[in-house]
Amino acid sequence: MKRQLILTVSCDTDPDTNPTVRRIHQANEHRPLWQGIEQGIATFRQALMTKVAARLQRIPITWLLRSDRMILEVYDDAAYCFKTFEKIWQAELQSGGELGWHPHLFRWNDAGNSWNAYLDKDDDIEVMEHCLTEFRRHFDVNSVRAGWMHCSNRIMHLFDQHHLKIDVSAIPHSKLAEWWHYDWSGTPPRAYFPSREDYRVTSNEVGKNLQIVELPVLAFRLNPAWHAARFGFKNLKAIYKSDHAFLSWKNTQYRGCLITHSSATFQAAVKQQLSNGSHNSDPIFVNTFFHADELLRTESLTHFINNLNFIDAFANANQLELVATTLTPATGLAKQSIASRG
Numbered sequence: 001m002k003r004q005l006i007l008t009v010s011c012d013t014d015p016d017t018n019p020t021v022r023r024i025h026q027a028n029e030h031r032p033l034w035q036g037i038e039q040g041i042a043t044f045r046q047a048l049m050t051k052v053a054a055r056l057q058r059i060p061i062t063w064l065l066r067s068d069r070m071i072l073e074v075y076d077d078a079a080y081c082f083k084t085f086e087k088i089w090q091a092e093l094q095s096g097g098e099l100g101w102h103p104h105l106f107r108w109n110d111a112g113n114s115w116n117a118y119l120d121k122d123d124d125i126e127v128m129e130h131c132l133t134e135f136r137r138h139f140d141v142n143s144v145r146a147g148w149m150h151c152s153n154r155i156m157h158l159f160d161q162h163h164l165k166i167d168v169s170a171i172p173h174s175k176l177a178e179w180w181h182y183d184w185s186g187t188p189p190r191a192y193f194p195s196r197e198d199y200r201v202t203s204n205e206v207g208k209n210l211q212i213v214e215l216p217v218l219a220f221r222l223n224p225a226w227h228a229a230r231f232g233f234k235n236l237k238a239i240y241k242s243d244h245a246f247l248s249w250k251n252t253q254y255r256g257c258l259i260t261h262s263s264a265t266f267q268a269a270v271k272q273q274l275s276n277g278s279h280n281s282d283p284i285f286v287n288t289f290f291h292a293d294e295l296l297r298t299e300s301l302t303h304f305i306n307n308l309n310f311i312d313a314f315a316n317a318n319q320l321e322l323v324a325t326t327l328t329p330a331t332g333l334a335k336q337s338i339a340s341r342g
């Protein structure tokens with residue numbers, strides 16, 4: 001049997017820019033904020049039909065729909081992103097796509113008149129639960145990516161308790177300490193069941209892991225010169241700002257790789273992923289993503305197309321069976337892969 005290359009591409013359906021008000025009364029007033037979905041998806045589908053290798057022309061995408069405090073307060077409806085673009089989602093579902101969830105942690109700031117990141121505080125658990133419940137009135141939700149890749153034990157437990165099957169927030173080993181930040185220190189570049197005590201890693205003790213699968217996104221490992229430069233730059237910045245946001249050597253080694261990134265980076269990341277596999281029968285997971293508004297930019301769309309064509313050629317050249325699928329079916333494959341590692 002041929003070794004498999006499992007390709008999962010998901011989309012964070014954020015608005016093109018953040019709303020500049022806390023509440024609006026006429027939903028149509030704010031539709032211009034969602035052109036990535038409204039225009040971008042049609043453009044994307046058209047481009048694929050003429051420019052991409054036959055077997056990836058109808059690639060199923062996992063659309064991770066935004067719902068969180070910002071969406072709830074601005075539109076007074078946690079399911080706004082589903083309802084407003086329902087026709088588009090139904091068409092995507094019909095052609096094998098999947099819908100999931102993409103919550104951010106935002107709070108409105110009266111003084112600054114803006115939506116600001118609200119991280120490391122209460123994780124907005126009740127609002128998050130409400131959003132998920134509202135979505136589930138309309139469609140099955142099994143897959144999720146946290147906004148800004150920002151996770152915590154409470155958030156991972158929330159996902160698990162509500163029977164989400166797969167989270168795709170992790171960037172292996174990475175940590176970022178900006179106004180938005182994440183911490184995936186110690187996270188391996190392969191699927192795992194998160195420990196109840198530390199979402200970033202698995203536990204070897206029986207009963208200590210959650211049921212949800214964490215499938216890290218494709219990451220690009222920097223070469224030693226770039227790695228040293230990035231490590232130095234990030235830590236000099238921490239010294240300059242006196243914010244003690246220091247990063248370890250390992251924390252700065254990997255960068256998340258989007259399918260809209262330049263071909264050189266994407267290709268290197270995929271090749272690295274092949275060498276990450278523990279043995280030759282282990283499937284290779286290429287779990288990558290993009291943002292809806294990137295579909296409006298010619299350059300990003302061109303990278304997307306080139307990267308899909310690269311994957312197709314790469315699978316052929318390496319005699320891999322290319323399986324392009326969505327996140328829920330990939331969960332079963334990820335679990336098999338975890339089991340085979342023992």
Ligand SMILES: [Zn+2]
Nearest residue numbers: 012014147148
């Ligand atoms: Zn987002």
